[in-house]
Amino acid sequence: MSTTSVSKINGIDHAIPHYGFELADYETIASRCNDITYLTDVIGRLESVGVIEEIKAKGRPTKVRKIQLLLEENKYLQTTLWGSTALQVDEDFYEKNTSPTIVIVTSTIVKTFRGEYNLSSTTATRVYINLKIPEVARVLDKLNNVTVSEVKELKIDRPPMIPDEELALRNRKTVAEIKKMEWKPETKEILITCLCKVNRIDNKFEWYYIGCLTCKTKVKLIGGSFWCERCKAEPKFSVPTYRIQIEVSDTIDSTTFIVFDKEGEQLTGKTAKELADMQDENLKDNVLPREMKAIVSNEYIFQLRLNDYNLKRGLENYTVSKIFEPHVSQEVQIQKETPANSEQNTEDEQTFTQHSSMSFSLPIEDVESDDDDMPIKLLCKRKRYT
Numbered sequence: 001m002s003t004t005s006v007s008k009i010n011g012i013d014h015a016i017p018h019y020g021f022e023l024a025d026y027e028t029i030a031s032r033c034n035d036i037t038y039l040t041d042v043i044g045r046l047e048s049v050g051v052i053e054e055i056k057a058k059g060r061p062t063k064v065r066k067i068q069l070l071l072e073e074n075k076y077l078q079t080t081l082w083g084s085t086a087l088q089v090d091e092d093f094y095e096k097n098t099s100p101t102i103v104i105v106t107s108t109i110v111k112t113f114r115g116e117y118n119l120s121s122t123t124a125t126r127v128y129i130n131l132k133i134p135e136v137a138r139v140l141d142k143l144n145n146v147t148v149s150e151v152k153e154l155k156i157d158r159p160p161m162i163p164d165e166e167l168a169l170r171n172r173k174t175v176a177e178i179k180k181m182e183w184k185p186e187t188k189e190i191l192i193t194c195l196c197k198v199n200r201i202d203n204k205f206e207w208y209y210i211g212c213l214t215c216k217t218k219v220k221l222i223g224g225s226f227w228c229e230r231c232k233a234e235p236k237f238s239v240p241t242y243r244i245q246i247e248v249s250d251t252i253d254s255t256t257f258i259v260f261d262k263e264g265e266q267l268t269g270k271t272a273k274e275l276a277d278m279q280d281e282n283l284k285d286n287v288l289p290r291e292m293k294a295i296v297s298n299e300y301i302f303q304l305r306l307n308d309y310n311l312k313r314g315l316e317n318y319t320v321s322k323i324f325e326p327h328v329s330q331e332v333q334i335q336k337e338t339p340a341n342s343e344q345n346t347e348d349e350q351t352f353t354q355h356s357s358m359s360f361s362l363p364i365e366d367v368e369s370d371d372d373d374m375p376i377k378l379l380c381k382r383k384r385y386t
């Protein structure tokens with residue numbers, strides 16, 4: 001990793017601060033995947049800029065913009081700029097700038113999406129465009145003979161944003177209806193919602209497993225060290241990861257739901273690691289943490305992802321893909337019950353049902369994990385001067 005420190009260049013604005021970047025190369029970026037203890041600075045040629053979108057992250061509307069960089073290793077890297085960071089690149093940047101643009105984005109965290117690495121901004125992120133420093137000149141020169149260099153608009157392939165209030169009502173089924181659902185050859189997976197009460201947490205298989213931090217797959221212990229079958233490697237980090245088996249029921253029938261990591265965090269308000277660490281102190285195996293017992297007898301709207309396993313093989317253990325508080329859909333329901341709106345809303349309902357399996361196949365959380373606007377206090381930048 002190279003470290004560039006720039007003291008002073010004649011002829012430029014003195015208001016520009018003293019830069020100290022730790023620009024990560026592609027290999028370094030790859031090695032930091034999902035490792036939030038590093039903040040990563042990156043340099044690349046700006047290839048495309050997306051429009052500013054407004055999405056919901058952790059229940060709040062948040063601005064987001066994607067940019068695509070070409071790194072000097074000739075690899076493309078998408079970077080997601082969140083919140084006010086999104087505004088650091090002008091709206092019509094790709095229209096105004098036709099010459100090669102070298103961008104430095106600082107203090108990002110490395111994630112994966114659809115098997116590709118991408119960067120996500122933090123509250124500390126700054127975007128620097130065409131800085132007059134040697135590192136920029138070097139990258140510009142290096143990428144000079146690599147294809148076209150005009151900054152383009154980044155086209156974003158994203159399904160329309162659906163508010164929680166609507167999602168929580170979509171494709172609503174009772175437990176009995178879920179159990180009776182049948183598999184059709186054209187079905188890959190179906191998303192449905194279901195209002196249920198948590199009756200019991202089944203701790204037969206424990207409420208967490210040790211997972212690879214990169215892919216969340218359960219790691220195996222082979223010859224005294226961990227192994228991730230999915231990454232085909234010894235995981236760099238392995239952490240307690242939720243797999244909570246809950247017995248639920250509606251007014252008529254009962255079944256079993258499986259809650260994984262992110263939704264587990266939502267239910268307990270703590271990460272699996274936090275709870276596992278706390279539990280070690282009391283050291284009572286197979287005892288459920290208090291935070292987890294607290295969800296028993298609560299009602300939630302569960303969104304379930306039904307797949308071959310459930311539909312074709314008729315097995316229960318439905319995977320929970322989202323959890324909503326029951327009140328989230330109440331307002332909408334009340335509105336729908338008022339006569340003035342009833343006709344319009346019936347139409348809406350039908351449209352939802354028609355499109356449900358299609359537009360649902362890519363919920364927003366898969367496109368964007370929503371822990372991106374991570375408070376800076378959770379992150380510490382490890383400086384390494386070599």
Ligand SMILES: [Zn+2]
Nearest residue numbers: 212215228231
């Ligand atoms: Zn893995």
